[in-house]
Amino acid sequence: MAQVTESGILEALKVVKDPDSGQDVVAAGMVSGLVIKDGNVAFALEVDPQRGPHLEPLRKEAEKTVHALDGVLSVSVVLTAEAQAQTPPPHQGHPGGQAVGRGNGQGMIPSLPGIKHVIAVASGKGGVGKSTVSANLALALAAEGLRVGMMDADIYGPSQPRMLGIHGQPQTKDGQTLEPMENYGIKVMSMGLLIPEDTPMIWRGPMVMSAIQQLLRDVNWGELDVLVVDMPPGTGDAQLTMAQQVPLAGAVIVSTPQDIALLDARKGLNMFRKVEVPVLGIIENMSYFSCPNCGHRTEVFSHGGANKEAERLGVDFLGEIPLDIEIRETSDGGHPIVVSKPDSDHAKVFRDIGARIWAKLEATSAKSMPKIVVQ
Ligand code: ADP
Numbered sequence: 001m002a003q004v005t006e007s008g009i010l011e012a013l014k015v016v017k018d019p020d021s022g023q024d025v026v027a028a029g030m031v032s033g034l035v036i037k038d039g040n041v042a043f044a045l046e047v048d049p050q051r052g053p054h055l056e057p058l059r060k061e062a063e064k065t066v067h068a069l070d071g072v073l074s075v076s077v078v079l080t081a082e083a084q085a086q087t088p089p090p091h092q093g094h095p096g097g098q099a100v101g102r103g104n105g106q107g108m109i110p111s112l113p114g115i116k117h118v119i120a121v122a123s124g125k126g127g128v129g130k131s132t133v134s135a136n137l138a139l140a141l142a143a144e145g146l147r148v149g150m151m152d153a154d155i156y157g158p159s160q161p162r163m164l165g166i167h168g169q170p171q172t173k174d175g176q177t178l179e180p181m182e183n184y185g186i187k188v189m190s191m192g193l194l195i196p197e198d199t200p201m202i203w204r205g206p207m208v209m210s211a212i213q214q215l216l217r218d219v220n221w222g223e224l225d226v227l228v229v230d231m232p233p234g235t236g237d238a239q240l241t242m243a244q245q246v247p248l249a250g251a252v253i254v255s256t257p258q259d260i261a262l263l264d265a266r267k268g269l270n271m272f273r274k275v276e277v278p279v280l281g282i283i284e285n286m287s288y289f290s291c292p293n294c295g296h297r298t299e300v301f302s303h304g305g306a307n308k309e310a311e312r313l314g315v316d317f318l319g320e321i322p323l324d325i326e327i328r329e330t331s332d333g334g335h336p337i338v339v340s341k342p343d344s345d346h347a348k349v350f351r352d353i354g355a356r357i358w359a360k361l362e363a364t365s366a367k368s369m370p371k372i373v374v375q
Pocket of ligand 1: 123125126131132133159285286321324325329331
């Protein structure tokens with residue numbers, strides 16, 4: 001099969017003309033964030049926010065043009081508003097002072113018909129165990145008999161393929177959508193499966209969205225009860241854009257006791273509140289140390305902080321997970337504790353948290369259902 005190259009794609013795109021200026025999209029500098037992986041292509045067309053609505057034919061034309069190239073298996077093109085990607089300035093943390101809402105960007109993914117609930121698992125910073133908790137939580141939900149998907153949106157350090165023991169590469173049946181990979185009964189898709197783990201990538205705003213859209217819209221998720229999204233750590237622009245543009249039913253914040261004290265978890269909370277995504281609650285990870293030999297429990301940090309803080313902030317406390325070598329070894333080794341030791345206390349904690357989250361999701365969607373009036 002022919003090798004798909006960046007220059008080949010840009011050459012082909014020269015026939016795609018911006019209807020307003022008559023200039024081709026490459027010369028006009030509209031193409032950005034081009035990602036090529038084994039014949040799967042994604043890029044963004046940067047457009048003026050006001051012009052977005054009538055440029056759908058341009059987006060489609062660009063997609064069709066690249067798709068016609070030899071060796072191209074799938075193409076995902078998104079329209080990205082430059083102004084949106086640059087506000088606020090990239091060096092500043094978000095949330096800032098200005099009001100932001102959901103669905104005001106060009107790239108909002110309207111709805112995902114087969115997926116009942118999409119939940120984000122987020123953290124104020126990296127290394128708090130967000131991915132470990134996401135993996136175990138997804139498996140805990142599956143243990144409830146639910147149909148579960150895991151979308152690894154942690155594009156800076158995708159770890160779900162490793163944690164969920166996924167090997168190989170996703171395939172496409174129709175050349176348009178990718179089939180998710182599967183293990184332990186859950187469907188998984190990750191940038192880590194599309195881009196080799198050691199490829200250095202600098203993600204800019206539009207690229208992040210094009211990657212996320214590809215993971216969400218161009219994957220054949222089928223029917224799911226819950227899609228768990230392992231978010232990139234932190235609360236910068238990429239996270240904010242994602243929270244705005246992915247139709248989230250709710251968010252779960254993972255934090256460690258010290259992280260709560262340092263306000264990082266609060267930043268995450270505020271970010272979701274600003275974009276009106278319900279926060280389902282906080283999970284305290286590495287809450288206390290449980291001795292692998294004697295089972296003795298040691299409060300390493302000021303344990304219990306998350307519970308108190310959650311109460312103060314008016315969000316639910318979903319549970320606490322100990323710092324335990326078994327949790328680390330099992331998830332890092334591709335056999336998370338919920339599936340490798342389902343009868344352990346730790347697995348039970350994750351299942352309890354999963355059940356609590358599921359109940360909340362069901363309660364929220366029941367509330368938003370139209371009421372039937374019997375006369
Ligand atoms: P994040 O996604 O927040 O960056 P990870 O889930 O990758 O964090 O976790 C970072 C490291 O900490 C991993 O090696 C993981 O196995 C370990 N870890 C996470 N949670 C626990 C825990 N409760 N007990 C022991 N190790 C943990």
